[in-house]
Amino acid sequence: xxxxxxxxRVAAADLPSAVPGVWPADALCRAELGVQPTGFEGLDAQLxxxxxxVGALSEVLQPLAGLHEWQLVLPALAGAAARRAGxxxxxxxxxxxxxxALQAQGLPAGRWCVVRADGAAxxxxxxxALRCRDVMAVMAxxxxxxxxxxxxxxxxxxxxxxxxxxxxxAGVAPQSSPAMxxxxxxxxxxxGGASAAPGxxxxxxxxxxxxxxxxxxxxxxxxxxxxALAAQxxxxxxxxxxxxxxxxxxxxxxxxxxxxGRGRGLGAAIATPAGLSEGAAYAxxxxxxxxxx
Numbered sequence: 001x002x003x004x005x006x007x008x009r010v011a012a013a014d015l016p017s018a019v020p021g022v023w024p025a026d027a028l029c030r031a032e033l034g035v036q037p038t039g040f041e042g043l044d045a046q047l048x049x050x051x052x053x054v055g056a057l058s059e060v061l062q063p064l065a066g067l068h069e070w071q072l073v074l075p076a077l078a079g080a081a082a083r084r085a086g087x088x089x090x091x092x093x094x095x096x097x098x099x100x101a102l103q104a105q106g107l108p109a110g111r112w113c114v115v116r117a118d119g120a121a122x123x124x125x126x127x128x129a130l131r132c133r134d135v136m137a138v139m140a141x142x143x144x145x146x147x148x149x150x151x152x153x154x155x156x157x158x159x160x161x162x163x164x165x166x167x168x169x170a171g172v173a174p175q176s177s178p179a180m181x182x183x184x185x186x187x188x189x190x191x192g193g194a195s196a197a198p199g200x201x202x203x204x205x206x207x208x209x210x211x212x213x214x215x216x217x218x219x220x221x222x223x224x225x226x227x228a229l230a231a232q233x234x235x236x237x238x239x240x241x242x243x244x245x246x247x248x249x250x251x252x253x254x255x256x257x258x259x260x261g262r263g264r265g266l267g268a269a270i271a272t273p274a275g276l277s278e279g280a281a282y283a284x285x286x287x288x289x290x291x292x293x
Contacts, residue, residue, distance in 0.1 A: 035051035037050060038052055038076050042216050043202060046207070047181065052163060052165075054161055055157055055160075055161040056158065056181070057179040057180060059167075060183055061167075061168050061184040062167070063169070063170045063186060065167060066095040068186070070101075074102070074107065075105070076163070077107055077137060078107050080136055081106065081108070081111050085136070086111075086137075088112040088135075088139065089113055089137070089138045091138065091140040092116065092117050092122040092140065097114060119144070126153060130156035130160060133160060143172075147176060147177060153166065183205055185201070185203075187199070187220065188217060198220040199217055199220040200219070
């Protein structure tokens, strides 16, 4: 046996660096199938062919369903909708998709439909959708699906050359999977100077290429929304600083009467947009608070 291993190493060393039809496992595989760009340049650079595989299974794991799936796949879905006909079928989503947000990101209401099912019915619905020529992509939440069923979905996606995402809990990561691409996603905060914005942290667990030990940090929302959240967070920090300064002035010896009230008024003026009462709040205020914390 040692002699055989030695001869194999010698034979491999004698091979030229590039052999037609041979993929070295220490390099990213050239995409044998078509790909759909993910919409994230950093992620595309780490995927064979530069995107989600078309006609193959992509498995996405996360700690809690319903948090980050749309942020991760919506740019690719919108790009696919712009390039080809067909609908995106959403099977057993844990949360109701918000139509106006999908429309704003490039996925019109007429290009997606929801199938409400669970268990074996959800698996059946996903497989039937993949066998339909009028479907361009399938998103399916199948937390308890078995590897044999995943292989059936993989074959169905290959027949019609569709995008296929299956979302499962992070706890199944040690289990084997026939997925061509497997990754884990969780939320994070991307900080830059005085600003902060919600982001995604992606770990590629399986790809046709060498392992990727380092996680990728991706923006979790469109650039304009990220800028708005960062600006709102900065205003809130300034408001809190103004309130703190006003209280400190009121507590100092010899402070003028009413100084504390003026300090609070300054903070409120910074925090409250023009035209709103002091007690009013934007939805972005609440999101920015979550980002800052």
